[in-house]
Amino acid sequence: xxxxxxxxxxxxxxxxxxxxxxxxxxxxxxxxxxxxxxxxxxxxxxxxxxxxxxxxxxxxxxxxxxxxxxxxxxxxxxxxxxxxxxxxxxxxxxxxxxxxxxxxxxxxxxxxxxxxxxxxxxxxxxxxxxxxxxxxxxxxxxxxxxxxxxxxxxxxxxxxxxxxxxxxxxxxxxxxxxxxxxxxxxxxxxxxxxxxxxxxxxxxxxxxxxxxxxxxxxxxxxxxxxxxxxxxxxxxxxxxxxxxxxxxxxxxxxxxxxxxxxxxxxxxxxxxxxxxxxxxxxxxxxxxxxxxxxxxxxxxxxxxxxxxxxxxxxxxxxxxxxxxxxxxxxxxxxxxxxxxxxxxxxxxxxxxxxxxxxxxxxxxxxxxxxxxxxxxxxxxxxxxxxxxxxxxxxxxxxxxxxxxxxxxxxxxxxxxxxxxxxxxxxxx
Numbered sequence: 001x002x003x004x005x006x007x008x009x010x011x012x013x014x015x016x017x018x019x020x021x022x023x024x025x026x027x028x029x030x031x032x033x034x035x036x037x038x039x040x041x042x043x044x045x046x047x048x049x050x051x052x053x054x055x056x057x058x059x060x061x062x063x064x065x066x067x068x069x070x071x072x073x074x075x076x077x078x079x080x081x082x083x084x085x086x087x088x089x090x091x092x093x094x095x096x097x098x099x100x101x102x103x104x105x106x107x108x109x110x111x112x113x114x115x116x117x118x119x120x121x122x123x124x125x126x127x128x129x130x131x132x133x134x135x136x137x138x139x140x141x142x143x144x145x146x147x148x149x150x151x152x153x154x155x156x157x158x159x160x161x162x163x164x165x166x167x168x169x170x171x172x173x174x175x176x177x178x179x180x181x182x183x184x185x186x187x188x189x190x191x192x193x194x195x196x197x198x199x200x201x202x203x204x205x206x207x208x209x210x211x212x213x214x215x216x217x218x219x220x221x222x223x224x225x226x227x228x229x230x231x232x233x234x235x236x237x238x239x240x241x242x243x244x245x246x247x248x249x250x251x252x253x254x255x256x257x258x259x260x261x262x263x264x265x266x267x268x269x270x271x272x273x274x275x276x277x278x279x280x281x282x283x284x285x286x287x288x289x290x291x292x293x294x295x296x297x298x299x300x301x302x303x304x305x306x307x308x309x310x311x312x313x314x315x316x317x318x319x320x321x322x323x324x325x326x327x328x329x330x331x332x333x334x335x336x337x338x339x340x341x342x343x344x345x346x347x348x349x350x351x352x353x354x355x356x357x358x359x360x361x362x363x364x365x366x367x368x369x370x371x372x373x374x375x376x377x378x379x380x381x382x383x384x385x386x387x388x389x390x391x392x393x394x395x396x397x398x399x400x401x402x403x404x405x406x407x408x409x410x411x412x413x414x415x416x417x418x419x420x421x422x423x424x425x426x427x428x
Contacts, residue, residue, distance in 0.1 A: 063338070064392055067399055075333050078403035082265060082330075089269035159204040159238040162291075166236055172229060172286045174306075174371035183220075186228045187416050192235075197243030197418035198271075199235060206240035208294045211273040213263045214281050214418075215256050216247045222281045222373050227417050230279075233288040241292075242271045242419060249410050249424040257335030257345040258425040261405040264334060266412060266421050268326075277301070277323045285321075286369040292323065297359045299323040303368035310369060318353065318360060319346030320370065332356055333401030336393070340428040344386040351393040 073081060193199050200206050212234070216223060223245065234241050246263035248254060260278055267273070275294035283302055290301055302320030304310035324332075332352045339345035353360055362368060410422035 064388075064396065067338075067396065067404070070399065070404070072399055072404045075331065075398060075403060078333075079330050082268065082402070085265075086268045090272075093270075157205050159201055159206055161207065161293075163236060163238045165238075166288050168289055169287050170229070170233075170285070172284050172371050174225065174284045174373045181225055181228055183224050183417075186224055186231070189228070190231050190235075190417060193231060193417055195416060196270075196414035198241070199231075200240035201235075201238045204238065206238055208275065209240045209271070209273045210234075210242075210292055210294065211264075211267050211271055211276045212241060212243045212279055212292070213260060213267065213276055214243065214245045214279050215259055215263075216245050216281055217254055219281050225373060226279075226281055226284060229284050231417065233285055234292060236288050237292060239292060242267075242273070243417065244421055245415075245418045246421045246423065249408075249422050252425075252427040253340045254342070255337070255340050255425050255428075257339050257348075258337045258405055258407065259423055261334040261337065261402050262407040262409070262423045262425065263421050264329065265402065265405070266409060266423075267419075270412070270419065273326065275323060275325045276329060277321060279321050280319075282373040283320050283370040284373065286371060287367045290363055290367050290369075294325055295323055295361060297361045298328060298353050299361045299363070301363065301368055302370045303362045304365040305370050305372055307372045310365065312362075312365070316347065316350040316354070316360065318350045322346075322349070328358060330402065332358075333397050333403060334405070336389070336396065336400050337405050338389055338396075338400060339386075344390055347390055348393045351390065352397045355394045355397065 072078075197212075212230070214223070214226070227243070231243075244263055244267050246259045248259050264276060267276070277292055280302075283305065292301075298318070299322070300318045300320075301323055303312055305320065332349070335345055336348045339348065350360065406426065408424040410424055411420075412422075413420040
């Protein structure tokens with residue numbers, strides 16, 4: 001009779017060792033994936049043959065080296081500095097509002113008006129000033145309606161997470177001519193929008209306070225078309241929102257990252273928002289179910305664009321429309337200030353998001369659809385400059401952003417449908 005071979009039991013140490021090996025292999029594979037993302041074609045730096053390009057690259061390398069040596073506040077220190085500036089600005093605004101209301105109550109013959117009309121703002125040559133606009137030159141407060149709610153639990157008066165009035169897919173025509181749609185028509189269709197582009201629902205308490213920041217230069221018609229489509233969507237989504245249009249002063253090369261950082265800092269002094277949406281002026285949303293509410297992680301909203309055949313161009317794309325919580329934007333140190341001309345500042349932001357440990361979230365492409373208004377593209381920066389900057393993106397992010405942005409605030413005007421911020425960010 002054959003004797004069965006006795007099988008020795010697997011020891012616990014062997015099982016633990018095997019599990020450790022599996023975990024190590026998984027970790028290494030993830031490191032390789034991340035390394036691949038950050039070492040693709042955008043991060044390979046090749047020395048140019050062109051003498052002019054070589055000179056530009058050497059100048060950029062000196063600028064990066066100078067940036068790394070400069071004494072700037074840490075990200076945490078910058079948060080505290082910005083918080084102090086915001087607090088001082090809001091105290092000043094409260095005092096200003098109180099003095100204006102006191103003066104109005106003294107001079108009123110019958111009753112206190114619901115809206116305090118101030119001296120007309122001086123005109124500028126940007127084309128953004130509404131002829132019917134009346135407001136102060138420093139972006140003063142124009143009053144706000146007081147909401148009265150029924151008594152009960154907060155959940156009874158909160159607006160719905162998914163509002164009932166959403167329409168879904170919209171009929172969007174992004175090829176309007178200048179005669180098809182005018183600013184005065186958009187104003188008439190949005191009479192309940194307050195000066196400065198402010199609005200909040202009157203029937204319920206908004207769940208989110210959202211700032212919409214639109215970088216702008218010489219595209220008044222695009223801005224009018226965007227506002228005509230975007231404002232009704234934001235109202236149907238029952239958000240407490242304010243629209244900021246930030247414009248770069250002068251004719252120097254455009255620096256989108258720098259003016260968006262400046263707008264974020266100035267907007268915080270005016271509006272207590274929870275999240276910020278950076279919105280290209282030429283992208284028109286096609287579906288109001290694409291929520292502009294505050295996300296739990298950075299949300300890339302313009303997933304499917306008609307010019308790109310409604311397909312995401314690459315995995316780390318965050319350009320177009322990007323939604324971030326205030327605390328997340330500060331932790332990322334905002335956008336880089338070093339990208340002059342068109343291109344790559346959004347990829348730099350994507351690298352920051354991934355490096356810090358956040359996730360790039362996206363709505364379904366069937367909802368996150370946009371049409372792009374046809375226009376002439378900005379002059380792109382040289383390939384070698386962009387690749388060098390992206391190659392050093394993670395290395396620079398703690399020194400290059402909100403804590404180091406340099407700008408001069410030219411003015412803040414409360415226009416009829418938006419707050420107009422003009423900043424001078426210098427030249428390359």
